[in-house]
Amino acid sequence: MPTRQIPVFVLAGFLGSGKTTFLNGLLHNALGVRVGVIINDFGDIPVDSWLVDASVDTMVTLGGGCLCCVTDAGQIDDMLQQLLDPSLEIDAVVIEASGLADPANLALRVSRSSTRGVRFAGVVLMVDACEYLETLRSHPQIAQDGRIADLIVLNKADLVSSSDLDQLMRTLEDSSRGAPVLPTTFGTIDPRLLFDRARHEPPRYGQVPLPFENLERHAHDRHPPHLHxxxxxxxxxxxxxxxxxxxxxxxxxxxxxxxxxxxxxxxxxxxxxxxxxxxxxxxxxxxxxxxxxxxxxxxxxxxxxxxxxxxxxxxxxxxxxxxxxxxxxxxxxxxxxxxxxxxxxxxx
Known part of the structure; x- marks a missing residue:
């Protein structure tokens, strides 16, 4: 019988695109899916991990560091291994990258993880409909992020005109080479796009508070310059x-x-x-x-x-x-x- 493989998603997107709001929505799924989360805060105060709803099943954080620049692959493996504790009964893992991370590099590192029992499930890219074009003018390199996205969530779609929304969708579809673009408000999507219904005895709808853990920041070796x-x-x-x-x-x-x-x-x-x-x-x-x-x-x-x-x-x-x-x-x-x-x- 094949070993159960837990899907690991990378959640990426520029600063303020709505990643944490989107993640909180996933945590309250009605499919019984228990989600483990890895948070990569940019800054010395772990604000993002506080803003993730406290009912997250279990969470590890890397504060002030950058997962996309981690040179020791074992660091990501260690984080995933903590979430694979059988007592946690995790069904899926979401890695919320900092708003300045390089999603392609992070996705590559996750896909090459040597941790048994997990599989790389793809990249969800959050895009701020209000700020994307302006951000693209300042940082044209973010256009490349769409090329590694498996799903693009175009957030805050209600805050732009229909013509601007159409233009944004065409721009993202072109830059992503065909990845689906899903306009949303408040980062809300149907969790069935990502998760299969979980089977727990007894069934667990909603989340159960489990230990909150911190990982110390590890020193970086030299790396090519990234946006952050x-x-x-x-x-x-x-x-x-x-x-x-x-x-x-x-x-x-x-x-x-x-x-x-x-x-x-x-x-x-x-x-x-x-x-x-x-x-x-x-x-x-x-x-x-x-x-x-x-x-x-x-x-x-x-x-x-x-x-x-x-x-x-x-x-x-x-x-x-x-x-x-x-x-x-x-x-x-x-x-x-x-x-x-x-x-x-x-x-x-």
Whole structure:
């Protein structure tokens, strides 16, 4: 009888394309499929792994490093081996690459894994319908990502016109040499595109919290330059609340080169529209900003301080840190209370 082979998918896509939202959707599949996840955060604070729903079956993370540049193939094998623990009963594995990873290199390394009991199942490429053409002008090399994609998920399709959507689909179909392009909103797809129905006794619909583990970052050997080499990651954390007014000003007048901001922000205003006792989740891609209230679960405690990762090209890290520090405040002003009304408009 042939050994059961667990499919391993690579989930790729540029910064802010919706990979984590897409992954959370897969984790709540109704097929009974138990998903193991490998997260490759870009930055010292593991924001992406926090934003993945805490009910993920089991997860390993590589923070501040780059899976596509791992020169020791055994590192990826070690991660996969952790997820193959029989007690976890994992049915599929998804590797969420950082938004600056080289998906072709990562896919090659996964496909050459020597781990018994797994098989490379292909690359799912997330594309931001709002930002793709602009990103393509800045980084024409990302057009090559489509060539190794088995499925292209064209996310945020509801935020562009039908004519622009048609143009995007033609562009992606041409650059991918025929890979299917699936327009979506909020990264939602039918999980049956990726997974077969699982058979567990008793059946397990939804997910079961299992251990959260961390892998230490390994030193990189020399490697050819990749897209992420052009980018800078700035991490900022403070237990002091921030002024909503000053924080919005920073978002409206973004530091030169800043593309992506993510994490949690604690404000001086804790009552009224948009306010919360605990820090709000914040995501910013280009000019698009989203706030959300944290969700607490037994395996996912609330974050109680401001923790942010900012990613950009040519970013002055010292200037960004200074501007964020300038947002710190002891008390709320009338401008802060007015700013919370604006934040409420961006609140999911």
């Amino acid at each position: 080499d052009q980018y800078t990651s700035v991490s900022f954390r403070t237990d002091q609340p921030l002024s909503p007014h000053r924080f919005l000003e920073l978002l409206y007048d973004r530091p030169a080169g800043l593309y992506r901001l993510k994490g949690h922000v604690r404000f001086t205003v804790t009552r009224g529209p948009g306010a919360a006792r605990h820090p709000l989740e914040v995501q910013s891609v280009g000019a698009h900003v989203r706030f959300a209230r944290q969700r607490q679960t037994p395996n996912h405690p609330l974050v109680d301080e401001t923790q942010l990762v900012l990613i950009g090209i040519g970013v002055d890290a010292a200037d960004v840190a200074a501007r964020l520090a300038d947002c710190e405040a002891d008390t709320a002003t009338s401008d802060d209370r007015t700013a919370m009304i604006t934040i409420n408009r961006y609140l999911d």
